[in-house]
Amino acid sequence: MAGSAAARPRRAARPTASEARMPIPTTTGATGVRPWRELLGEHFVDLDVDPAADGPVTGEVASRAVGSLQLSRVRSVDQRALRTAGLARSDERRYLQVGLLEAGSARVGQDGRECWLRPGDYALYETDRPFAWELRAGGGAPAWSLLVLTWSRPGSALPADRLTARRMDGRRGLTGVLARMLGDLVRSDVAGDDPGDRVAGELLGLVTAAADDVMPPEPARADRALLAAVRAYVEEHLADPALDPRAIAAAHFVSVRQLHRLFAGEEETVARYVRRRRLERAREELARRGARDAPLAVVARRCGFPDATVFGRAFRAAYGTTPSRYRDLAGS
Known part of the structure; x- marks a missing residue:
């Protein structure tokens, strides 16, 4: 669509994952496909945006940092957000992210899988390879809402390719408890330093442990x-x-x-x-x-x-x- 086909403006070189720092607490909005795409790139990674309709594309991102962990709330109109192979090569920022759907419906795909999310559900994905989000407001609402947790230093030993694009049930079990905790953390006003990245590290351990717990047996x-x-x-x-x-x-x-x-x-x-x-x-x-x-x-x-x-x-x-x-x- 218009967002993905438009010429991409030149911009300064992005920092690598090891150099990247989480942004200061900020809330910013954008109107138009290109400004919205650039705003997503500033808060997360470079993405192509395909609007689902001909109307104006508007959106808002609010982010703050707890050490190396970024907590964000994203709201916008119906669209697909694509991390293509080309963008993953040219933009070297490597993050592990959790997308927790707050309002609307969503489909996320990565590593040959895709899953549908309902409000309260979440999924893991990584930014060093292609992924896609399809997000819709539904029910006549003006916008969907997605809570995003971003780990800037996720570590190299995570079996994340097994965990990506799998629906984590936000209503029951361990993933339900964790979903409520993640949502409360993003909605809170907690911000600032995280000595030794203890919060980021321990929270990431909980996320991956819960995901492993509900994973189907690995095939032979x-x-x-x-x-x-x-x-x-x-x-x-x-x-x-x-x-x-x-x-x-x-x-x-x-x-x-x-x-x-x-x-x-x-x-x-x-x-x-x-x-x-x-x-x-x-x-x-x-x-x-x-x-x-x-x-x-x-x-x-x-x-x-x-x-x-x-x-x-x-x-x-x-x-x-x-x-x-x-x-x-x-x-x-």
């Missing part, structure tokens, strides 16, 4: 290899409209039941994974230069949809706008 090496092979097969055959669980299972000499069991701990079914990847591929094609020259029916077939009508309905359901409008905004 053979299952991990099969899962990687299935994902690669899906990428190579997205244009095939016959790509479905039965075809995928047959290509890998397993039963459909075994295939579903393989995806049991992946936050989405095989069919939903295929559909998501088709829509993501279509979105990438629509944002490319020269995309206006390709009829939507051609884009639909390239991504495995039988016709433009089915493609349009699926695209709008996923991204809140039509393929043609998305293409127009991306090319503007």
